Amino acid sequence: MYSMAQATLDFLNANPILLALVKILIVFAVLSGIVAYLVYMERKVLAFMQARLGPMRVGPWGLLQPVADGIKLLLKEDIIPGGADKFVFLLAPAISVAAAFTVFAVIPFAGNFFISDINIGLLFILGVSSLGIYGIILGGWSSNSHYPLLGALRSSAQLVSYEVAAGMALVGVLLISNSLSMVEIVQVQQKMGVWNVFLQPVAFLIYLIAAVAETNRNPFDLPEAESELTAGFHTEYSGFRFALYFLAEYTNMVVVSCIAVTLFLGGWLRPFPNVHALDFLRFAPVAASLGAAAFILWLGLKSPVTAERYFFAGLSLVCLIVAGVVAIPAVLDAIQGLFWFTAKVVGFLYAFIWYRATFPRYRYDQLMNVGWRWMIPLALANMIVTAIVSYFVRIRPHAAVTAWLGW
Amino acid sequence: MDLIKGLRVTFSYQRPSATYTEQYPLERPPVAERYRGAPRLNNNPETGETLCIACNLCSLACPENLIVVGFERTQDRKKKLTTFTYDLSRCMFCGLCEDACPVDALELTQDFEIAHYSRDGMVWDRQALEEGPRPVRFTR
Amino acid sequence: MPEATFLDSSELVLNMGPQHPATHGVLRVKLKLDGERVLGSECIIGYLHRGVEKIAENRTYQQFAPYVDRMDYVAAVTNGMGYVEAVEKLLGVEVPPRAQYTRMTLAELQRIASHLVWLGTHALDLGAMTPVFYTFREREEVLKIFEKYCGARLTTHAFRIGGLQYDLYDGFEGDVLKFCDYFESRVDEYEQLLTKNRIWINRTKGVGVLSAEDAVALGVTGPVLRGSGVKWDIRKVQPYEAYDKVEFEVPIGQNGDTYDRYLVRIQEMRQSVRICRQCIERLEPGPIFGKVGKVIKPPVGEVYHSIEAPKGELGYFVVSDGSTNPYRVRVRPPSFVNLQALDKMVRGHLVADVVAIIGTIDIVLGEVDR
DSSP: OHHHHHHHHHHHHHHHHHHHHHHHHHHHHHHHHHHHHHHHHHHHHHHHHHSOOOTTTGGGGTHHHHHHHHHHHHHSOOOOOOOHHHHHHHHHHHHHHHHHHHGGOOOOTTTBBBBOTTHHHHHHHHHHHHHHHHHHHHHHHTSSSHHHHHHHHHHHHHHHHHHHHHHHHHHHHHHHOOOHHHHHHHHHHHHHHHHHHOOOOHHHHHHHHHHHTTTTTTTGGGGGTTTTOOOTTTTTOOHHHHHEHHHHHHHHHHHHHHHHHHHHTTOOOOSSTTTTGGGGGGGGHHHHHHHHHHHHHHHEEEOOOOOHHHHHHHHHHHHHHHHHHHSHHHHHHHHHHHHHHHHHHHHHHHHHHHHHOOOOOOOOHHHHHHIIIIHHHHHHHHHHHHHHHHHHHTTTTHHHHHHHHHO | HHHHHHHHHHHTTSSGGGGGOOOOTTTTOOTTTTOOEEEOOOBBBBTTBBBOOOHHHHHHHHOOOOOOEEEEEOTOOOEEEEEEEEETTTTOOOOHHHHTTTTOOOEOSSOOOOOOOOSGGGGEHHHHHHHHHHHOOOOO | OOOOOOTSSSEEEEEOOOOOSSSSSEEEEEEETTTTOOOOOOOOTTTOOOOHHHHHSSOOHHHHHHHTTHHHHHHHHHHHHHHHHHHHHTOOOOHHHHHHHHHEEEHHHHHHHHHHHHHHHHHHHOOOOHHHHHHHHHHHHHHHHHHHHSSSSSSSOOOEETTSSSOOOOTHHHHHHHHHHHHHHHHHHHHHHHHHHHOOOHHHSSSSSSOHHHHHHOOTTHHHHHHTTOOOOHHSSOHHHHGGGGGOOOOOOSSSSSSHHHHHHHHHHHHHHHHHHHHHHHHOSSOOOOOSSSSSSOOOOEEEEOOOOOOOEEEEEEEEEESOOOOOEEOOOOHHHHHHHHHHTEEEEHHHHHHHHHHHHHHHHHHHHO
């Protein structure tokens, strides 16, 4: 069994193209599942914050809700408006989804698990995510109706403005890490022993707000809010095309969270990676699985339906087995990076949902006000200050910071 | 910052004790005693005969005129109830008929699950009214 | 002349149709736009007209009472109170004090419930999707009290001409006091979520300004009038029931914008709690029905009686010709008159603000159209 695994790995390492294809398949499959269940998680978390329960009917505790939604959207009638430009109409959601998924090619999920590590990773990400805006504009334009067009124009103007702010915030990180490659940025954080968020707090805040605006989420979701006049660029889309736009939006959320985690929160590093006193944090995956098992058991035992109780007990048992498997040192070491990365991304996504539950919506002109009058000057100032500081420490910030921190 | 205060409020709501939902078919809502739901014609518990004296006060009180009381005179010139029709599709459940009845024969019960598949099913005759509410039990 | 398209900067007429998630019912608003700015508006109503006033002519006075609840369906108890008091004024009937205090308690609870609906839907229109769930949960408690008292939550038919049909159930005082106690902390929570929130302030300050002169000239009443700075509350100016015997304050705003109206309504909720507590204290055992016969035939005459409903001044003009049916019942709905101020308030704002302004006037189409 072990030798068979070894043989497969050797074979894959020998054919790099095949290896890349396998990685792409894995990432794509896992990501699609994650995005589908992100929708579920959003509905549940939003519901709990609003003192209600969320989906409960479809499957135990509503777990099959994304499946039901997917099937429903697939089976819906595909309506194409009469005067619409057919080719562009069909192409626009595909552009959005493709741009959203392509960014995952350069994001490092763990120290040794990434599809590719090009040395202009950050530039690639900024470029491709800007391409996603085409999907919105083309979608609104090809619908041949003025409400979607107005919505698309507003949405793209908002996205472009906040892209500028986000890009400028990321330049601060660039100045510290001296490299555009995503893997190297995390490695620099490891060498410095401190996450970039502590060195660049202003940039982190700016990027956070710009990220919320980039993905058209509350409080910046005027272009797609139902209670406003222009119903948004995806009015004329139905069925699976609408699902594609929906998918693109949630994938964008995940992308933006992954970028923020990699650049600011240390990617796959655990908190305080160089401090040996905190080495017991290695066991965090085991603790997390045990915690999940206990939580699922507690939740499940409260259900009045017997079948559900058995299901949850089974699920809890699976979590226990996972905890056991993860406790094996070889597996624990292999899974460390992935675990911390996932934990941080989930934290970010939770923050997105939290903002949606709490804040009212900005009006469009106030939104652009915030973007152009506050975010961009602040990002510029941050850039200048970082440049000056890093010049004075002779472009070897990690050594100077380590010396200053006394490690 | 003011925004953080708002975030704290929503975060604190995630404890399960704050959830206010009742999952309907499994948990029925507790209904008050005076709830004005489906009507019922009461019978005398000992003799089993109807309490209604066919005085027609409920039908006169109703704003929608949807009660039709049929009666016949017995030998000693007393009224006896024969038919009693109540049209639920127009009923406002205002309770004026229940207030008007002098002998507490007509009563609005706590039954609120009176949906029916056809409009004719909403017109209840005397037998349906005397049987009282027949809620359909749903399973999961 | 070039064909006018939507991209021209000439005037554009936009129709916010009767079916719209944010117009609180079937209201149709035609907006004249110049780009994004609103130049003027026109409201087209009547989509919910049910002929309530005509129905009144064919029913007896007691039979008409349930219909009155259905006009402002969010605040049914105060509707009933206004009608019943108007007929009592016509009859010259004195209502016993126990009935008066009970009516006041229920009316203030209804005011709280109505303002909760307003708060939830207004916040939802502006994008904050959580307060609506919290406010409706509070409203559940109020509706449960109504259900235990009179048997229905929304179309309560709580009062009868001359007094009350039902005496208080056991535990009424306990329920109301318990509600008052935890409601204050809940209002604090809503304020924490919204009042100092910079996004909320950005969306509501300076939006929909109505000056005091305009407000009085247009005849608006209720929180819209008080938000513009005019201290006019019918409970203080022409007290009915026993409002002159309880202490409460009337909050007023300064600028007449949406934010002030929001603050006024939040303060009104707190004052209502205060009134409820005082009324519960003053409840004493006694009769609940005045001297009214089974058949009501008021003397020939007419009466206009108005009360302070949650939305404004709700007035009833009842004309009697001596028979059991009223000759004419004319309702002065507060939402109908307040809606006239929409045109004044909306000029010069962006389209996105129109939704906020419609929300802040607090209209219920059932009342506007009857």
